Amino acid sequence: MAKQQSRYKAKNQQKEEFRENAKLNNKESPATEQKLCKVYVCFVAGLFYLYIDCDINMTNIKNRKYEKMIQRLSLVFMVAAGGVIGSLPLLNGRDADAKAVRAENDLLKTTFSQDISQVCNVSTKERPWQYIVIHHSASVKGNATRFDTYHRKNRGWEHGLAYHFVIGNGTLSGDGEIEVGDRWKEQIHGAHTANMDCNKVGIGICLVGDFENGGIPTGNQFDTLVRLTRYLSRKFDIPLSNIILHSQVHQKGTACPGKNFPVDEFKTSLIQIASTEISPGRKS
Numbered sequence: 001m002a003k004q005q006s007r008y009k010a011k012n013q014q015k016e017e018f019r020e021n022a023k024l025n026n027k028e029s030p031a032t033e034q035k036l037c038k039v040y041v042c043f044v045a046g047l048f049y050l051y052i053d054c055d056i057n058m059t060n061i062k063n064r065k066y067e068k069m070i071q072r073l074s075l076v077f078m079v080a081a082g083g084v085i086g087s088l089p090l091l092n093g094r095d096a097d098a099k100a101v102r103a104e105n106d107l108l109k110t111t112f113s114q115d116i117s118q119v120c121n122v123s124t125k126e127r128p129w130q131y132i133v134i135h136h137s138a139s140v141k142g143n144a145t146r147f148d149t150y151h152r153k154n155r156g157w158e159h160g161l162a163y164h165f166v167i168g169n170g171t172l173s174g175d176g177e178i179e180v181g182d183r184w185k186e187q188i189h190g191a192h193t194a195n196m197d198c199n200k201v202g203i204g205i206c207l208v209g210d211f212e213n214g215g216i217p218t219g220n221q222f223d224t225l226v227r228l229t230r231y232l233s234r235k236f237d238i239p240l241s242n243i244i245l246h247s248q249v250h251q252k253g254t255a256c257p258g259k260n261f262p263v264d265e266f267k268t269s270l271i272q273i274a275s276t277e278i279s280p281g282r283k284s
């Protein structure tokens, strides 16, 4: 347990670094380029001084052809330096845009190397989803196939697996792996809460694990959950207030996804990940 928690902390540290890098990548004027800009300004100021000053000084020199030459050279350098300074912000802007797009694409990759936009892609018309409901499986082990069998045989549900997505914990599927249920592929209602109205508009995401009786999500699971939730909420314009825990649906009373589910960190991570996105209109 202690080992698992320290792994979780290390993972969170990695996530912090990732966020910091993403923020750095989004900076429009890196320090080195600002320094370069200052050097150019000093250089141009020097030339300008030379240009003005040489009129006064050169009158004392017999050969006035140097005066004209220095004035012309100063002028040429001033124009060239002005052009370079003028184009720096443009170059920086383009560079920052490219870096930000790369950082944003990275956010669509899970630690299990799945591309979330591809995972969520369906060939049928998407439902107008309004909620995202988070669950745990209340079992130490599991995967989508096992839950599907249980829901078909024990619950008698025709469509099987109650959830739209299952995120593995490394027991019977990958640690942080997203498994897509048929209900998502076919864009049909879930069966993950006792409230049918909620099931019709709520995307059900289940994390394998028992977070009520001592367990916590693995770092990879948590990371994938944040990225998948952010992707879906952005795609379907689902506000943060509509990203809820199963226990918040309230019908029948359930502890799901368990008291150890780090709900505050989950919400904070969603806000942080959203703040690293620089193109709000860009949906995949």
Ligand SMILES: [Zn+2]
Pocket: 134, 135, 136, 192, 246, 254, 256, 257
């Ligand atoms: Zn649940």
